[in-house]
Amino acid sequence: MIFTLISLNRTVVYKRLLNALFALLNKRGAMPTTVTNELKHETWQLLREYQQSRSETVRNQLVKLNFGLVRREAHYWMNQCHENYEDLLQVGCLGLIRAIEKFEISKGYAFSSFTIPYIRGEIQHYLRDKGVTVRIPRRYLALQQQAIGVSRSLRAQYNRQPTDSEVAAALEISPDEWQEIKLAWINRAPLSLDLPIQDGEEGATSLGELVPDPHYRSFQLAQEDQIRLQQALVQLEQRTREVLECVFLHDLTQKQVAEHLGISVVTVSRRVKKGLDLLKNLMGVVED
Numbered sequence: 001m002i003f004t005l006i007s008l009n010r011t012v013v014y015k016r017l018l019n020a021l022f023a024l025l026n027k028r029g030a031m032p033t034t035v036t037n038e039l040k041h042e043t044w045q046l047l048r049e050y051q052q053s054r055s056e057t058v059r060n061q062l063v064k065l066n067f068g069l070v071r072r073e074a075h076y077w078m079n080q081c082h083e084n085y086e087d088l089l090q091v092g093c094l095g096l097i098r099a100i101e102k103f104e105i106s107k108g109y110a111f112s113s114f115t116i117p118y119i120r121g122e123i124q125h126y127l128r129d130k131g132v133t134v135r136i137p138r139r140y141l142a143l144q145q146q147a148i149g150v151s152r153s154l155r156a157q158y159n160r161q162p163t164d165s166e167v168a169a170a171l172e173i174s175p176d177e178w179q180e181i182k183l184a185w186i187n188r189a190p191l192s193l194d195l196p197i198q199d200g201e202e203g204a205t206s207l208g209e210l211v212p213d214p215h216y217r218s219f220q221l222a223q224e225d226q227i228r229l230q231q232a233l234v235q236l237e238q239r240t241r242e243v244l245e246c247v248f249l250h251d252l253t254q255k256q257v258a259e260h261l262g263i264s265v266v267t268v269s270r271r272v273k274k275g276l277d278l279l280k281n282l283m284g285v286v287e288d
Contacts, residue, residue: 236275
């Protein structure tokens with residue numbers, strides 16, 4: 001038994017001990033009514049005192065007195081993630097402090113019912129901010145953690161690195177599913193496109209330069225069209241080119257173009273139509 005505990009991951013052992021402790025407490029039942037009422041009474045007295053004085057000492061007494069609420073939530077979330085139990089306790093205490101500061105006796109709420117959402121919310125925010133970008137199914141995370149101990153045991157048994165098939169068989173899952181779990185674990189965090197990739201001949205280059213861009217061809221065609229358009233504009237009559245540039249490049253209305261060039265609005269309209277037709281012919285644009 002001692003050998004087994006030593007060989008297991010320390011965090012896993014710690015979680016098992018805490019699970020056993022909380023199971024034992026639940027089996028024994030809740031605290032006696034007298035003790036519970038005394039805690040409630042003391043909490044209410046301290047809350048009244050804190051709302052009058054806003055004393056840090058009184059607030060710390062409230063935190064110490066209601067620390068069990070934090071322990072309960074931290075124990076629950078410890079089994080849902082891979083964070084350290086002490087870290088979850090500290091984050092939960094921040095939620096408890098926030099609840100103490102926001103609690104109003106005049107509203108008539110039960111303090112524990114009011115406080116638990118603050119503790120839970122603080123822990124959830126912490127896990128969300130610290131968690132990986134790509135969400136991995138909880139079952140995959142559990143199997144990945146289990147696979148660490150399984151691989152260690154198989155390596156000691158066979159005196160070599162176990163194969164994927166052996167690990168999958170020990171986990172009682174298919175080899176394909178084990179491959180999916182490994183792939184999900186490897187790709188749990190995104191890679192930056194600015195990540196430098198070593199190139200033996202030309203030095204380092206970024207990952208983004210090696211990733212194919214399906215839009216590159218369309219961008220290249222757009223660049224070619226722009227060159228052809230510039231070449232076609234040069235071939236137009238100067239006044240027609242000026243009208244087109246005012247309308248499409250400077251985004252002026254036909255009335256503004258007419259005033260700017262000293263011609264009529266009708267003339268502007270005719271030159272726009274004529275200029276577009278000429279550009280189509282010069283660029284070889286085929287209409288659908």
